[in-house]
Amino acid sequence: MKIKATTFNRVLLGVVLAIALVIPLLIRTNQYNLVLVTTVLLYGVLATAWNIIGGMAGQLDLAAFAYLGLGAFTSGTLLIRWNVSPWIGMILGGLVATGFAVLVGFPLFRFKVREVWYALTSSALVEVLKVAFVMWEDVGGPVERYLPYYSFSLYHMRFGTYIPYYYIMLAILVIALLVNYRIGRSKLGFYLRALGEDEDAAEILGVDARACKLKALMIYAFIVGATGAVYACMYGFIHPSFFSGARSTEVAILGIVGGMGITYGPLLAAVILVSAREFLRASLGGQMESLYLVIYSVVLILIALFRPQGIAVFFQDAYRKLLSRVTGDEHVLKANTPGI
Amino acid sequence: MRGKVVRMLLVPVVLVAVVLSGCGGPATEEAGPAELPDKIVVGCLEPLTGAHAVFGTEAKIGMEIAIRHINEAGGIQSLGGIPLELVVEDAGETADSARLGAESIISKHHPVAILGLYISRLTVAASEVTEREKVILIADALVDSVTAMGRQYLFRPAPKASQHGASAVQFVVEAAERTGVPIERIAILNEDSSFGRSNATGAMQAALDNGLTIVYQKEYPFDIADVSSIVNEIAAAQPDVVVHCPYFMDAILFANTFRETGEIPKFISGMGACGYTDPESIEALGETAEYYSNTYSYNPAKDTPQNRRFVEDFVAETGHIPTEAAGMNYYAMWVLKEALELSGQLHPDDPLNPDNLRDAFLQLDLTSGPAVETYPGDRITFTETGDNPYAVATIMQVINGEPKVVWPFDAAEAEFVFPRPDAKY
Numbered sequence: 020m021k022i023k024a025t026t027f028n029r030v031l032l033g034v035v036l037a038i039a040l041v042i043p044l045l046i047r048t049n050q051y052n053l054v055l056v057t058t059v060l061l062y063g064v065l066a067t068a069w070n071i072i073g074g075m076a077g078q079l080d081l082a083a084f085a086y087l088g089l090g091a092f093t094s095g096t097l098l099i100r101w102n103v104s105p106w107i108g109m110i111l112g113g114l115v116a117t118g119f120a121v122l123v124g125f126p127l128f129r130f131k132v133r134e135v136w137y138a139l140t141s142s143a144l145v146e147v148l149k150v151a152f153v154m155w156e157d158v159g160g161p162v163e164r165y166l167p168y169y170s171f172s173l174y175h176m177r178f179g180t181y182i183p184y185y186y187i188m189l190a191i192l193v194i195a196l197l198v199n200y201r202i203g204r205s206k207l208g209f210y211l212r213a214l215g216e217d218e219d220a221a222e223i224l225g226v227d228a229r230a231c232k233l234k235a236l237m238i239y240a241f242i243v244g245a246t247g248a249v250y251a252c253m254y255g256f257i258h259p260s261f262f263s264g265a266r267s268t269e270v271a272i273l274g275i276v277g278g279m280g281i282t283y284g285p286l287l288a289a290v291i292l293v294s295a296r297e298f299l300r301a302s303l304g305g306q307m308e309s310l311y312l313v314i315y316s317v318v319l320i321l322i323a324l325f326r327p328q329g330i331a332v333f334f335q336d337a338y339r340k341l342l343s344r345v346t347g348d349e350h351v352l353k354a355n356t357p358g359i
Numbered sequence: 360m361r362g363k364v365v366r367m368l369l370v371p372v373v374l375v376a377v378v379l380s381g382c383g384g385p386a387t388e389e390a391g392p393a394e395l396p397d398k399i400v401v402g403c404l405e406p407l408t409g410a411h412a413v414f415g416t417e418a419k420i421g422m423e424i425a426i427r428h429i430n431e432a433g434g435i436q437s438l439g440g441i442p443l444e445l446v447v448e449d450a451g452e453t454a455d456s457a458r459l460g461a462e463s464i465i466s467k468h469h470p471v472a473i474l475g476l477y478i479s480r481l482t483v484a485a486s487e488v489t490e491r492e493k494v495i496l497i498a499d500a501l502v503d504s505v506t507a508m509g510r511q512y513l514f515r516p517a518p519k520a521s522q523h524g525a526s527a528v529q530f531v532v533e534a535a536e537r538t539g540v541p542i543e544r545i546a547i548l549n550e551d552s553s554f555g556r557s558n559a560t561g562a563m564q565a566a567l568d569n570g571l572t573i574v575y576q577k578e579y580p581f582d583i584a585d586v587s588s589i590v591n592e593i594a595a596a597q598p599d600v601v602v603h604c605p606y607f608m609d610a611i612l613f614a615n616t617f618r619e620t621g622e623i624p625k626f627i628s629g630m631g632a633c634g635y636t637d638p639e640s641i642e643a644l645g646e647t648a649e650y651y652s653n654t655y656s657y658n659p660a661k662d663t664p665q666n667r668r669f670v671e672d673f674v675a676e677t678g679h680i681p682t683e684a685a686g687m688n689y690y691a692m693w694v695l696k697e698a699l700e701l702s703g704q705l706h707p708d709d710p711l712n713p714d715n716l717r718d719a720f721l722q723l724d725l726t727s728g729p730a731v732e733t734y735p736g737d738r739i740t741f742t743e744t745g746d747n748p749y750a751v752a753t754i755m756q757v758i759n760g761e762p763k764v765v766w767p768f769d770a771a772e773a774e775f776v777f778p779r780p781d782a783k784y
Contacts (some may be wrong), residue, residue: 050491055462153580161552162502163483165504168487170491254454256454260480300451300456301459
């Protein structure tokens with residue numbers, strides 16, 4: 020008796036989601052493992068959001084932590100100054116990041132700043148914001164600003180354990196994946212992929228490059244900005260160092276290594292690479308200080324050499340084999356559509 | 360077919376149920392007198408990779424030597440001579456890696472105390488973890504606000520940044536008195552990190568306390584490329600002395616610009632232990648480094664048996680004299696040792712209990728012993744916030760191309776030079 024591919028997909032998704040839901044309960048006594056899985060989810064969210072502008076639209080965006088910082092500062096400042104709940108701050112943070120994305124994206128796309136120039140501009144954005152927030156004394160400044168401490172306050176989104184943060188991140192991740200999935204199947208998604216492959220050709224065929232790219236940038240900025248609010252609450256302070264160029268590049272790396280334009284690719288890369296790096300850091304970091312970074316970069320190089328389309332492609336092959344065995348359908352082996 | 364689908368859908372449900380059923384409360388520990396372990400684990404959580412690795416690595420060596428010396432001296436005597444053991448973890452360079460590092464070192468090794476993390480924002484991120492887990496954190500991050508967060512289990516023996524700033528001003532005031540050169544006008548400069556800001560705040564307060572007039576004040580980005588406009592503004596303000604908290608490259612830039620313009624005030628006093636008087640800066644500046652001074656949380660020239668031994672061992676291992684980060688952590692480890700000794704006397708039933716150890720820290724009042732012998736001041740005790748009110752920074756001045764300790768005057772190894780012989784106004 021054989022089952023349909025869609026049914027199989029749904030069951031597989033259900034199992035993955037169930038595992039994701041029970042993980043914190045399994046490891047609840049070990050705060051280190053909890054913060055680790057939460058961090059993996061954080062980068063999963065950022066890389067998944069990046070997939071919209073980077074993977075689909077093909078814009079090498081290096082400003083993830085610019086939007087994250089804006090969200091963190093918006094929500095953090097609202098909480099510190101006016102005791103506004105980060106749940107509201109999350110939405111407002113997302114909106115501020117989106118507004119800023121429009122401010123930056125509109126002229127950039129209007130004047131056709133793209134490819135490496137877009138990458139350079141976006142990476143400069145992080146540095147500019149960092150300096151601006153160091154100088155903006157009312158909100159930023161060089162001294163850390165602490166969020167009020169509560170061992171468990173839902174209103175302030177401050178918890179002494181990571182379990183609530185894990186579930187918040189998981190919820191944002193599910194939303195980000197759904198958004199990705201929906202866009203991927205919508206007209207916008209096809210336009211974006213066309214732009215990502217060849218912008219000039221797409222424009223000739225009638226794709227409004229400016230509007231499409233701006234939409235992608237806005238959606239990405241909103242998700243990352245909202246995540247910034249949770250980030251601030253999780254670490255308990257806001258500081259201009261949140262605008263980190265290195266971390267922003269890391270998000271782009273996860274997106275690229277995972278598989279450009281594949282919905283679950285960046286998440287897969289985050290799960291594998293962030294936990295691998297952290298495992299290496301924790302086990303080697305104390306003795307051979309920088310060795311783990313060397314190993315990590317060698318792994319990245321190997322992936323770039325042997326799986327340039329991303330690790331998701333590797334998993335897709337395995338997944339298709341499994342699918343063909345379950346469904347008894349040889350077709351899926353040759354199918355050219357993204358698996359999930 | 361339907362049956363199979365239903366069965367597959369059951370998988371997640373059963374999985375959740377199985378896990379939930381295993382979720383009882385954590386096993387309760389049995390009460391009674393605590394068993395002492397055969398060694399006391401202390402954590403070293405420092406930035407060993409990334410932009411701040413240079414400080415973290417020095418700090419780690421300082422701790423290792425301290426542990427060796429403590430164990431050679433018989434471990435913690437009040438606890439039957441238990442030795443200390445150091446476990447090391449990298450804190451990286453961002454808040455999230457510091458947080459991961461703190462969680463990791465605590466869950467793997469259960470240390471009674473952690474020493475670290477040099478950079479204030481890393482310390483802030485990690486201290487929420489140590490606070491929750493009730494692990495003593497002995498901070499070597501000097502920004503004032505680290506001890507203003509209301510943390511219960513955080514202690515900082517080293518002079519905080521504002522104490523550095525105050526020491527820099529105190530030094531010039533006392534040097535002016537001794538030499539009979541009056542000073543009235545002061546300029547305060549700092550790079551724009553929270554550390555620079557804290558230094559400047561301390562300097563401002565000390566300037567006001569000493570009746571000086573602040574004629575110029577400037578905060579600038581640490582990676583500034585050209586400082587000639589600032590130097591011109593300083594010259595226009597005509598201060599008697601400039602007190603400056605630089606990073607490294609900017610200090611070189613300022614010293615060279617002062618020399619090129621020739622607009623040199625009576626004294627330029629660094630604060631905050633970065634730039635001007637460290638070996639690399641002296642090498643980069645050459646003769647221009649002459650007469651510059653800076654404040655330090657550790658005095659490598661302090662002439663005591665314990666300090667000589669530490670410097671000797673440190674030089675043997677690394678080839679250079681201990682830096683700020685190494686020195687601070689060497690005496691911090693000895694402070695921890697003394698607190699453990701006291702906890703063993705005060706709370707023999709459970710000396711390693713975090714609240715008992717915290718109590719020992721608060722009751723500590725050291726005026727002699729290895730910790731004080733390597734400490735820049737002569738008394739170590741802690742207030743409720745975790746600071747030592749008696750902490751002062753040491754001042755080193757470049758004299759004949761060598762950094763020499765010149766203040767406090769009773770612990771000096773060389774006579775200070777004040778005012779600068781090349782002063783223009």
